[in-house]
Amino acid sequence: MVILEGKRVTKHFGGLTAVNEVDFEIQRGEIFGLIGPNGSGKTTLLNLINGIFPVTKGEILFLGSRLNGLKPHRITRLGMGRAFQVVRAFEGMTVKENVLVGSLFGAKNRKDIRTGMKEVEGVLDFVRLGAKKDYRISEITIADRKRLELARALAMTPELLLLDEVMAGLNPREVEDMMEMVLEVNRKGITVLLIEHVMKAVMGISQRIMVLHHGKKIALGSPKEIAENEEVIKSYLGDKFVRREAERRDLS
Amino acid sequence: MAKMSRKGWFLAGGGVCLFLLLAPVLLRGYWVRLLTNMFMFGILAESVNIIAGYCGYLALGNMVFFGMGAYTAGVLMAKFAFSFFPALIIAGLGASLFTVCIGFPILRLKGQYFLMATMGLLELLREITTNISLTGGGQGITLPIFPGRAAAANHFFYYFMFGLMILSMVCTFAISKSHLGYAFRAIKFDEDAASVMGINPTPYKTIAWAISAFFTSLTGAGYAYWMSYIDPGEAYQIMPSIKMYLMMVLGGGGTVLGPILGAFFVEFISELVWGNFLELHFLILGLILVIVVVFTPKGLMDLFQK
Amino acid sequence: MLAQVIINGLLQGGFYACIGVSFSIVFGIMRIINLAQGTQIILGAYVTYTASQFLSLDPFFTLPLSILVLFFLGYFIQKYVINLVAKGGLVITSLLTFGLNLILINIALLVWKADFRGTNPWYMGMSFEVAGVTIPYVRLIIFFMAVLFTVILELFFRKTEIGNSIRATALNPKAAQLIGIDIGKTYSLTFAVSSAVGGAMGTLFILAKPVSPFTGGDFLVILFSVAILGGLGSIEGALLAGIILGLVESSSVMLLGVEYQKIALNLIYILILIFLPKGLMGKRFYG
Numbered sequence: 125m126v127i128l129e130g131k132r133v134t135k136h137f138g139g140l141t142a143v144n145e146v147d148f149e150i151q152r153g154e155i156f157g158l159i160g161p162n163g164s165g166k167t168t169l170l171n172l173i174n175g176i177f178p179v180t181k182g183e184i185l186f187l188g189s190r191l192n193g194l195k196p197h198r199i200t201r202l203g204m205g206r207a208f209q210v211v212r213a214f215e216g217m218t219v220k221e222n223v224l225v226g227s228l229f230g231a232k233n234r235k236d237i238r239t240g241m242k243e244v245e246g247v248l249d250f251v252r253l254g255a256k257k258d259y260r261i262s263e264i265t266i267a268d269r270k271r272l273e274l275a276r277a278l279a280m281t282p283e284l285l286l287l288d289e290v291m292a293g294l295n296p297r298e299v300e301d302m303m304e305m306v307l308e309v310n311r312k313g314i315t316v317l318l319i320e321h322v323m324k325a326v327m328g329i330s331q332r333i334m335v336l337h338h339g340k341k342i343a344l345g346s347p348k349e350i351a352e353n354e355e356v357i358k359s360y361l362g363d364k365f366v367r368r369e370a371e372r373r374d375l376s
Numbered sequence: 377m378a379k380m381s382r383k384g385w386f387l388a389g390g391g392v393c394l395f396l397l398l399a400p401v402l403l404r405g406y407w408v409r410l411l412t413n414m415f416m417f418g419i420l421a422e423s424v425n426i427i428a429g430y431c432g433y434l435a436l437g438n439m440v441f442f443g444m445g446a447y448t449a450g451v452l453m454a455k456f457a458f459s460f461f462p463a464l465i466i467a468g469l470g471a472s473l474f475t476v477c478i479g480f481p482i483l484r485l486k487g488q489y490f491l492m493a494t495m496g497l498l499e500l501l502r503e504i505t506t507n508i509s510l511t512g513g514g515q516g517i518t519l520p521i522f523p524g525r526a527a528a529a530n531h532f533f534y535y536f537m538f539g540l541m542i543l544s545m546v547c548t549f550a551i552s553k554s555h556l557g558y559a560f561r562a563i564k565f566d567e568d569a570a571s572v573m574g575i576n577p578t579p580y581k582t583i584a585w586a587i588s589a590f591f592t593s594l595t596g597a598g599y600a601y602w603m604s605y606i607d608p609g610e611a612y613q614i615m616p617s618i619k620m621y622l623m624m625v626l627g628g629g630g631t632v633l634g635p636i637l638g639a640f641f642v643e644f645i646s647e648l649v650w651g652n653f654l655e656l657h658f659l660i661l662g663l664i665l666v667i668v669v670v671f672t673p674k675g676l677m678d679l680f681q682k
Numbered sequence: 683m684l685a686q687v688i689i690n691g692l693l694q695g696g697f698y699a700c701i702g703v704s705f706s707i708v709f710g711i712m713r714i715i716n717l718a719q720g721t722q723i724i725l726g727a728y729v730t731y732t733a734s735q736f737l738s739l740d741p742f743f744t745l746p747l748s749i750l751v752l753f754f755l756g757y758f759i760q761k762y763v764i765n766l767v768a769k770g771g772l773v774i775t776s777l778l779t780f781g782l783n784l785i786l787i788n789i790a791l792l793v794w795k796a797d798f799r800g801t802n803p804w805y806m807g808m809s810f811e812v813a814g815v816t817i818p819y820v821r822l823i824i825f826f827m828a829v830l831f832t833v834i835l836e837l838f839f840r841k842t843e844i845g846n847s848i849r850a851t852a853l854n855p856k857a858a859q860l861i862g863i864d865i866g867k868t869y870s871l872t873f874a875v876s877s878a879v880g881g882a883m884g885t886l887f888i889l890a891k892p893v894s895p896f897t898g899g900d901f902l903v904i905l906f907s908v909a910i911l912g913g914l915g916s917i918e919g920a921l922l923a924g925i926i927l928g929l930v931e932s933s934s935v936m937l938l939g940v941e942y943q944k945i946a947l948n949l950i951y952i953l954i955l956i957f958l959p960k961g962l963m964g965k966r967f968y969g
Contacts, residue, residue, distance in 0.1 A: 197576040208572075492715065656788060673767070
């Protein structure tokens, strides 16, 4: 069943076309990767899905209903949760309170603070931040902050989780931990849209991957298909690399 | 610093409250009036705390609601023979309504622009008031005098400001423990992130400003009745606006008690200076502002909590 | 009649443009709302008042003095006070500049007392006529000097090395630091320039009107308006904005009467904020 669908999604910023006629379909329950070189439009696309910017052309459908023009808070309540790339935690609040905001306002149902707090503790335990729940944001590490972002998004009990470069800045051990957590989240039935630069992670856990380049979709397929796709390699490493590789293969 | 247990603090607070309740009987008129002023600024500082300390919107021109409240009471009581409490309610609700109307275009503005907009509002209202005959123009309005002897009047306004101050504190406390409190603070720390987390900023900001306006307006109405007179220069001053912020910053924005403590402290000093160093009044206030801002930007409450 | 209104507006507008620019510089480059700017302008006027009396000079010729005094005052204030909290955020910097404002007002009160002080240059009240329009000499002088200073500022920021390094700092403080620009000094210089220009405008102001320590407050709405309407970082915008405001003022006097002049200006100000927060030019920054 399709949970998120994009039809000819396009975004212009003045003269710049950040996202260009992108079509996509995300199935419920899958982990869908979104990759592309810097500036390819990944984060813009995420912002469009999230409602931070309106689309210039095309439409985005979530659980069958059109999202066009809806404000972010509305879209979140429909069942989407988002973790930001640059961690935008609420600096003046504790870890616990940060997640509480997500729980109180981002979930489908209203709840009182006490119930919210209980849920929050559960979520924090899941991302293994339980011990630091009363810490201030300034007192936790980068890896912790990433997990906090994840926790905040999870507290919104989303059906679709948008993860924007959650692995960035983590060491290999931390990346493995995070990958495991995302898989766990997915096992609970939550669909995941994963933007990543850390190839090991996105190749390792995604079922399908879409590649953007200069705002256009250039490939969509399984990790294996993507890794061998010439267009994709070209976009990341450039024309010359692909030609040299081709020459080398011809010579051998 | 918090060596005293919670019980200890409660007892101390209770003791202070008891003293304050009995003060009009125990102290001379001068001190009663001073305390009334301190309570008044306490309300103003706490009101500003709600929109600025909690929600992060620096309405530097918040005195505009004081003026609106004062003039609503003035016009209703002097020209339409309303009695005090109905006029009071209308003043409060009127100011809140005003924020709901004007909130949409103004609360959209970012930080500096919002600040400058509220200052502009203050100026605008003052100019309008100076030029309309309904409000008595530059001459101001004389309100009906409080019935009863001077001492009774002093007591009435003492308890009025005290009661309003307690009310504002209770309100702020309730906010801080509720959904509103979390929403306000999320908006303050990162409005865009807050909206992605499900908070629609516009209604929340408006509520914050409306509550702030409500209390500020009631204070203005009370003040006008107390003085039996109000004119545009007094109603729409920028100085008390800045003082409110100083009090909030000094005491600690985003806390319930901070602005009150800040208000007591600054007003007390202000009174001392006014009494003894009138010529240097601005200088000293200015110096306090500069020193506070440079050395204790997070306020006293922060020092307490460490 | 209409021509007179237009000319009046134009002449006043030049003055408004220049004081607006002096405020806008600090706002645009350091993101600080300098609530003391009005009083700094008035201090320039006071320097002129005292100097012209002491030195028996025509007040106009005290310009270099007021510029110098206000330059150093501004540099001092920024370096030793404002720089301590320049990055502290809106509340902090606004309260600080207001505190400075109070201090400066009080100093003026102590030295010059609360009464209005004016200069009476020999050309005051004299005017000439062109095509039925009366142009007071003083107003013309003020207009030319204001425009001159505005142009000088524009050249300073665009053509000189210092000016360019200031703009670079405004655009990207971190990058500027990396290439060796001393942010503290840059800010001090910027504030000093703003102060100096303000002082010059104060000198011009007192040629036409008397001042009191509290006159600075009257400028605030104009300063804000020109800064916002002109758009941050656009000096051409500020000129245009100043002239528009001057015209609004003079036409409101004609259409509505003097009493409503201030209301009109305030209302326009609010409307600007609501509808044109990016200003006429829409530029984001000095660059």
